[in-house]
Each structure stands twice: as C-alpha cells, then as structure tokens.
Amino acid sequence: MSVTVPRGTLLVEAAKLVKVEVPVFCYHHKLDPVGACRLCLVEISPGPPKPTTACTTPAAEGMVVKTDTPLAVGARADILEYELVNHPLDCPVCDKGGECPLQDYTFRHGYPTSRIDAPRLHFKKPIPLSEKIALDRERCVLCYRCTRYYDEITWSQELTTDERGVHSYITSQFDQPLKSVFSGNIIDLCPVGALTSRVWRFESRPWDMDHVPSVCSRCAVGCNVTLWKRRHQLVRVTSHENDEIDEGWICDRGRFEYTHVNSPDRLKVPLVAGAEATWEAALTALLEGVQGRKLGIFLPQDITNEELFLLRRLVDGPWQDARVALERRTLLAPPQGETLPIKDLDGCKAIVVIACDTADDVPIVNLRVKKAVSKLGAKLLVVHPGHLDLDRWPDTFHVRPNPGETAEAVRRLIGHELLQEGPVGILYGDGHGAEDVDALTQAVVDLAEAVGGRVMPLYRATNERGALGVRLAGRQEDLEGCDAVILWGPGRPPASARFVAAWDSVPRPEHEGADVVLPSATFAETQGSYTNLEGRVQFLRPVLPVTPPLREGWDVLCELGQRLGMPDMDYLGIFHVQRQASRAVELFAPLADPPAPVPNPTPVLYGPARP
Amino acid sequence: MAALSEHAIEEIRALPPRFPHIRSAVLPALDVAQDELGYLTREAMTEVAELLDLDPGYVEGVATFYTLLHLEPIGKHHFYVCTNLSCDLRGAYEICDHIKRRIGVEGFGEVSADGLFSLEEVECLGACEFAPMMRYQRRYHYDLTPEKVDALIEAARQNGGDRAADSPRDAAAASQKPPGRRASSRGPTKEDSAELNA
Numbered sequence: 001m002s003v004t005v006p007r008g009t010l011l012v013e014a015a016k017l018v019k020v021e022v023p024v025f026c027y028h029h030k031l032d033p034v035g036a037c038r039l040c041l042v043e044i045s046p047g048p049p050k051p052t053t054a055c056t057t058p059a060a061e062g063m064v065v066k067t068d069t070p071l072a073v074g075a076r077a078d079i080l081e082y083e084l085v086n087h088p089l090d091c092p093v094c095d096k097g098g099e100c101p102l103q104d105y106t107f108r109h110g111y112p113t114s115r116i117d118a119p120r121l122h123f124k125k126p127i128p129l130s131e132k133i134a135l136d137r138e139r140c141v142l143c144y145r146c147t148r149y150y151d152e153i154t155w156s157q158e159l160t161t162d163e164r165g166v167h168s169y170i171t172s173q174f175d176q177p178l179k180s181v182f183s184g185n186i187i188d189l190c191p192v193g194a195l196t197s198r199v200w201r202f203e204s205r206p207w208d209m210d211h212v213p214s215v216c217s218r219c220a221v222g223c224n225v226t227l228w229k230r231r232h233q234l235v236r237v238t239s240h241e242n243d244e245i246d247e248g249w250i251c252d253r254g255r256f257e258y259t260h261v262n263s264p265d266r267l268k269v270p271l272v273a274g275a276e277a278t279w280e281a282a283l284t285a286l287l288e289g290v291q292g293r294k295l296g297i298f299l300p301q302d303i304t305n306e307e308l309f310l311l312r313r314l315v316d317g318p319w320q321d322a323r324v325a326l327e328r329r330t331l332l333a334p335p336q337g338e339t340l341p342i343k344d345l346d347g348c349k350a351i352v353v354i355a356c357d358t359a360d361d362v363p364i365v366n367l368r369v370k371k372a373v374s375k376l377g378a379k380l381l382v383v384h385p386g387h388l389d390l391d392r393w394p395d396t397f398h399v400r401p402n403p404g405e406t407a408e409a410v411r412r413l414i415g416h417e418l419l420q421e422g423p424v425g426i427l428y429g430d431g432h433g434a435e436d437v438d439a440l441t442q443a444v445v446d447l448a449e450a451v452g453g454r455v456m457p458l459y460r461a462t463n464e465r466g467a468l469g470v471r472l473a474g475r476q477e478d479l480e481g482c483d484a485v486i487l488w489g490p491g492r493p494p495a496s497a498r499f500v501a502a503w504d505s506v507p508r509p510e511h512e513g514a515d516v517v518l519p520s521a522t523f524a525e526t527q528g529s530y531t532n533l534e535g536r537v538q539f540l541r542p543v544l545p546v547t548p549p550l551r552e553g554w555d556v557l558c559e560l561g562q563r564l565g566m567p568d569m570d571y572l573g574i575f576h577v578q579r580q581a582s583r584a585v586e587l588f589a590p591l592a593d594p595p596a597p598v599p600n601p602t603p604v605l606y607g608p609a610r611p
Numbered sequence: 612m613a614a615l616s617e618h619a620i621e622e623i624r625a626l627p628p629r630f631p632h633i634r635s636a637v638l639p640a641l642d643v644a645q646d647e648l649g650y651l652t653r654e655a656m657t658e659v660a661e662l663l664d665l666d667p668g669y670v671e672g673v674a675t676f677y678t679l680l681h682l683e684p685i686g687k688h689h690f691y692v693c694t695n696l697s698c699d700l701r702g703a704y705e706i707c708d709h710i711k712r713r714i715g716v717e718g719f720g721e722v723s724a725d726g727l728f729s730l731e732e733v734e735c736l737g738a739c740e741f742a743p744m745m746r747y748q749r750r751y752h753y754d755l756t757p758e759k760v761d762a763l764i765e766a767a768r769q770n771g772g773d774r775a776a777d778s779p780r781d782a783a784a785a786s787q788k789p790p791g792r793r794a795s796s797r798g799p800t801k802e803d804s805a806e807l808n809a
Binding site: 156160 | 666
C-alpha cells in the first residue's frame with residue numbers, strides 16, 4: 001500500500017491512513033513526539049538495519065515502512081513484554097479495563113506468555129494525586145504523557161517524574177495535591193489504568209456505559225464533551241475532541257462538576273408553599289404570584305438558546321416590564337463586526353490578552369493561547385493587574401495597569417514592536433467589574449484597527465453570547481426593587497421580593513422559603529443548544545431521559561406562554577422552537593439545521609488519522 | 612522562608628542568562644543550594660524553583676534524578692567510594708567496611724553520631740587504573756588502603772569538622788584526571804592521595 005502525506009507527517013499517522021495499526025503509548029497527536037516507550041518500532045528502508053520508532057520518524061519520499069517483518073513484530077512484542085514486567089494483574093478491578101490500550105496491544109501485538117520471573121516493583125497504591133485523581137504507580141508504563149502534557153500544554157510542572165531508570169515514578173510535587181484546573185485531562189491521556197478518576201472510581205465498567213457527544217455547560221468556551229451514562233445515571237464526562245474549539249482538552253470544572261445530576265436531593269416534583277403539587281397547580285401559583293408585581297427573572301448560565309428565545313417572546317409580550325439577570329455574566333456588550341474564532345488563534349503571530357484571567361474564566365482558550373505561543377511561535381502580550389499563569393512564558397510582555405486604567409494601557413500598545421507582524425488576536429475580558437467596559441472595549445477596537453487585528457471578547461457565562469443575542473443578559477443588581485422574582489438557577493432573591501419562585505435541579509440555601517419551587521432538567525437531560533463565546537451554536541445531546549414529572553425548560557416556558565394567552569406558543573416539539581428561533585434571531589440561524597443526533601462512530605482499531 | 616542565604620540567592624539569580632534555556636540553570640542552582648546547606652531540603656528546592664520561575668515539581672524531578680544531589684542530610688565529610696568491578700576486585704568493600712568501623716556507622720548513607728562523616732557507594736568514577744579509589748573532599752584518592760583512609764579521617768577530626776564543601780560542582784575542577792599510567796610513566800604519586808584540604 002502506498003500513501004502520500006504532507007511533509008513532516010510522522011509514520012504513525014501515515015500508517016493510520018492505510019489502516020495499519022502501529023501501537024503507541026508515549027505518542028499522542030497533541031504532544032511533541034518523544035520516543036520514550038519504543039512500542040512503535042517498525043522497519044524502514046532505506047534505513048538502518050534495526051527497528052526504528054515510527055512516532056519520531058517523519059515519512060519521506062520513497063520510504064518503505066514494514067510493520068510485519070519478524071524483526072519489527074518481534075521488537076514490539078519484546079517491548080510489550082518489558083512494559084508488563086511490573087504491571088500488576090488487577091485488570092478485573094481496574095477502571096481502565098475494557099478501554100485500555102495496554103490490554104488491546106498485548107492482545108494484538110504481545111506474546112501470550114512472559115519469560116520474566118524477576119520480582120515486581122511494588123508501590124503503595126492508589127495514591128491520591130488530588131481530590132479527583134488517583135495514581136497507581138504499579139500500573140504506570142512511564143510513557144510520560146501526563147507530565148509532558150502538564151509541561152507542554154499547561155505550562156506547569158506540578159506533576160513530575162522522580163528518580164530515574166527502572167525506579168522512576170510519577171508524582172505530584174512534594175506529594176502535594178495537584179492544583180491546576182487542567183489536571184483531569186491526564187486521566188484521558190493515560191494509556192493504562194495508572195491515572196483514574198476518583199469521582200468515577202469503581203462506578204462502572206467502560207463497556208456497560210452508553211455515551212453521547214455533547215457540549216460542556218460550565219463556561220462560554222463550549223468545549224465538546226462525551227457524556228457517559230449507566231442505569232439512568234451520568235457517571236462520567238470525558239473530552240470529545242473538536243479541533244476548532246478544544247483540541248481534546250477539557251477543564252476540571254467540565255469534567256468533574258456533574259455529580260449534582262445524580263444527587264439524591266434532585267428536585268423531581270413542583271412544590272407550592274413547601275408541599276408537593278402538580279405542575280398545573282405550581283404554574284398557577286407562579287402566575288398568580290407574579291401577577292401585577294414588578295417581575296425579575298434570574299437565569300442560569302447554561303440556559304439554552306431555545307429557552308432564551310421563548311423567554312424573549314414572554315418578555316416581549318405579557319411580561320413586558322420584567323428585568324432579567326444572567327448568572328456569571330461579564331459586562332461586555334455583544335461584539336460589533338467580525339470576531340476572531342478560537343481556532344484562528346493558531347494562526348496568530350501575536351496575541352494580546354486583556355483584563356481577563358483566562359485560566360479561570362475561559363480555561364481552554366487559555367490552553368489555545370499557550371499552544372499558539374509555545375508551539376506555534378506567537379508573541380504574547382498581557383494587560384492585567386495581577387500575576388497570571390501566562391507569565392510563565394519567559395518572553396511574555398506583561399503590562400500591569402492599576403485596576404480601572406486598563407483602557408489607557410491598551411491604547412499605549414498601539415505601535416508596539418511585538419505587534420508589527422500580523423495577524424494579531426486581541427482577547428479581552430471585563431476585568432471582573434474593575435474596568436469601565438465601554439472605554440475598554442473602545443480601546444480594544446481601536447487597537448485592533450491600528451494593528452490590523454481581530455478581537456475575541458471573552459464572555460464567562462455559558463450561553464452569555466446567546467443571551468446577549470436576545471438582549472436578556474442583565475446583572476443580579478438589576479433585580480433590586482423587583483417584588484416578584486423567578487430564580488432559575490443559583491440566584492439570590494433581592495430584599496424587595498415579596499414572591500419568590502425557585503426553578504432549579506437541586507435545593508439551594510439561597511432558595512430557602514421560596515413560595516413556588518419548580519424542578520428543572522440539567523445539561524445531561526435537556527435538549528437544546530448553546531452559543532459559545534465566538535458565536536458558534538452547538539447542540540446538546542441529552543444522555544439521560546427526562547422522567548416525568550420532570551420537564552424541560554422550553555416545555556415549561558411554552559406552557560407559561562399559553563397560559564398567559566400568547567398565540568403560537570403551542571410548539572409541537574423543540575424542533576419547531578428551533579425553526580422559529582432560527583428565523584427570528586440572526587445569531588440562532590444555525591438552529592434551522594440541527595445535526596444528526598449521534599455522529600458516525602470512529603473506527604476503534606485505528607482512530608482518526610491526524611496528519 | 613529563605614532557606615538560602617542572600618549570597619546563594621544572588622548566585623542563583625545570576626545563572627539563567629548564562630544558558631539558552633532557564634531550565635539548564637536548575638542543576639547549577641541546586642549545586643549552589645547544596646553547597647550551602649549540605650543537602651537539598653524541600654524549602655531549598657522550592658526556593659530554587661521560585662528563583663527560576665518554575666514549579667518546584669521540576670526541580671524535585673531533577674534533584675531526585677542525580678545521586679550527587681542529596682535529599683537527606685549527609686556528614687560534613689562524605690566518602691564516595693567506588694564499588695564497581697575494578698575497585699571491588701581490589702578490595703573496595705573492605706575499604707567501605709573499614710570506613711564504617713572508623714566512623715561508627717552500620718551502613719551506607721548513615722551519618723556518624725558526631726555528624727562529621729558518612730559514606731556512599733558510587734558507580735564507576737573513571738579511575739579504574741587506581742582501584743580501589745574514592746572521591747572525598749573534591750578530590751580523587753587512589754589505591755586506597757586502611758592506613759590512607761585512617762589518615763584522612765584523623766585529619767578531618769583534627770580539623771574539627773570544618774566542612775569543606777564537597778559538591779558535584781567542584782568535581783569538574785577537582786577531578787583533573789590523574790596522570791594516566793600510559794600517558795605518564797610517573798604513575799600515581801603520594802600527593803595524589805595524601806593531599807588534603809588545608
């Protein structure tokens with residue numbers, strides 16, 4: 001078989017294109033090749049008369065690669081035999097069992113027996129690396145994916161290798177818990193069961209879970225995730241690689257903040273004055289409560305586009321004077337003109353990050369910035385009063401204005417020597433309220449114009465962009481003075497509230513004593529879509545069913561509309577809502593064309609090729 | 612905090628510009644720290660990391676990799692006795708046992724009660740032609756005999772335990788190769804082994 005690939009493509013990737021499996025542990029398509037595990041040995045000609053690592057050798061014109069010669073097959077089997085020298089036989093209780101490359105490769109490439117009877121290395125196990133991650137050093141094959149990920153991708157070295165040679169082991173620095181918000185990705189990276197999730201530990205086996213690709217609900221980046229369920233419980237969240245957004249990384253908030261979905265405290269039935277009630281009674285009580293009062297509505301950050309559209313209709317109609325607040329929102333206005341898509345950060349020659357701690361507010365954008373800088377050679381400028389993790393790059397140019405003076409500092413960057421070469425990406429936040437946002441935005445736009453760059457406003461709330469698209473993104477303070485409030489999500493009632501309706505998935509202290517309580521569906525159950533910070537509409541795929549009496553938000557909003565006598569509120573399903581929303585709101589145009597519920601599966605054996 | 616003295620901190624701060632990557636400065640920085648403290652404490656490693664703008668984890672990884680960087684206290688006088696093939700055949704373990712008896716310790720890595728001495732077996736130091744040999748006080752000592760070792764221990768005791776730094780940093784300067792037998796007909800001389808730090 002012959003294959004033509006772009007210059008620089010490594011042999012492992014070229015092999016995938018012709019459907020030949022070259023087993024790898026240390027190689028990962030998002031990390032620099034290192035050649036540590038030696039499992040990918042192949043024979044190449046012309047070349048040395050010995051096996052060569054396919055993960056560090058780029059394909060060349062006329063190169064002949066043989067994977068099935070006795071030399072190559074034997075070399076790989078020998079390496080596997082070595083990998084298994086210290087590997088314990090606890091596969092039956094290992095969380096990785098069933099989706100473990102070591103198992104699969106041993107099955108397909110290894111010897112059926114081992115000739116090694118030397119004593120095995122023993123370590124204490126499992127060792128908690130943090131609240132969320134457990135480390136089993138006996139299972140580790142020292143591929144260094146985890147430490148390389150930490151170092152290359154997150155620019156931190158809190159996970160490291162101690163000792164050397166056969167005595168090497170992975171450890172967190174001085175055995176202190178990992179602090180990084182990006183730590184969970186090492187679980188996905190680990191090709192064996194050495195790094196496992198403590199949240200999911202011993203919950204289920206990989207083969208008895210169902211999974212769907214969906215979108216993360218925790219911030220405005222919109223990383224793609226895979227939701228895993230078992231027996232009507234959401235048991236795991238992993239990344240789902242989308243190179244246009246997340247490159248296969250998700251942050252720990254997205255990965256671990258899902259346990260409320262399975263909480264035994266989940267609200268399932270509506271409550272009126274503390275007593276269980278039917279939806280009919282609860283909605284009646286709610287409508288009576290807000291009747292004639294000054295209404296305030298608090299929205300959760302992960303409200304869907306469809307819910308926003310329906311709520312917009314309500315606020316345009318019967319709830320005309322209602323004020324609306326959005327959880328975690330920034331003060332940024334909707335962007336004017338073209339903005340910089342996340343994927344285009346890769347092409348930037350210079351990146352300016354303004355008034356935003358990206359690691360905290362938009363974690364995966366932070367990783368994209370780091371990639372553009374350390375792997376693709378972009379210059380990095382930061383305008384922020386504090387010390388950020390982006391400062392770890394030795395050549396970061398960091399301006400530290402006093403809080404409130406960021407706009408002037410941004411203007412002073414015009415003509416800066418690092419911004420001479422484009423394209424320039426300008427990322428800006430709102431300084432968490434410390435800045436005059438209008439002045440800052442104007443300064444950013446002026447800078448973009450002067451240096452020929454594009455801007456990327458860094459919104460915080462998951463669907464803030466969608467909420468701005470339908471002008472429903474006020475602040476918590478805006479609810480002051482309202483005497484009836486609907487608290488959807490974790491909002492506090494203002495002091496002025498005489499009537500409080502809470503609408504949430506779990507009880508919260510701030511909802512204590514609410515007059516009406518409505519149960520809400522979570523991101524794992526609801527249909528709908530989010531608009532991420534770049535304006536991209538992405539669809540949720542519910543992994544759990546909505547079990548009555550639980551109802552989805554859009555459904556409840558439709559009924560409220562009907563009860564308030566609005567016309568055309570009797571949608572037959574969410575597709576009808578989406579179709580209408582796509583016509584009514586420019587930002588929601590992609591709703592007209594929802595994707596197939598489940599995308600095509602990728603082949604298990606080879607995986608997608610990434611030349 | 613400040614596990615390190617002002618002087619050491621200054622010395623470490625001056626290191627990075629001398630290297631293409633800041634990480635290259637970790638080893639010399641750890642040498643400075645070990646010179647000052649005798650061994651590397653967690654605090655010292657953390658401080659080195661801060662001075663070089665790295666996470667302590669990286670420094671820890673480097674420090675645990677090299678056996679010449681000590682993570683446990685060692686004696687003020689530390690014997691690095693080679694026990695590889697040539698030295699072993701010529702009685703390196705007898706020398707080790709002799710040293711252990713003299714300084715009153717049971718095993719390698721143990722520090723004598725007075726805190727003065729400790730010993731460690733090391734891999735080949737590249738002076739097989741003078742086996743058995745050891746590194747002690749920045750110098751190689753050749754053709755070891757119990758008497759030669761006794762003289763060294765006695766001199767150190769006389770010295771009152773004035774800690775002469777014995778660190779890998781000095782190894783480069785001090786291990787000017789002894790005149791090889793082939794290169795020079797002189798062979799090892801008395802000075803080679805009897806030389807002590809003043």
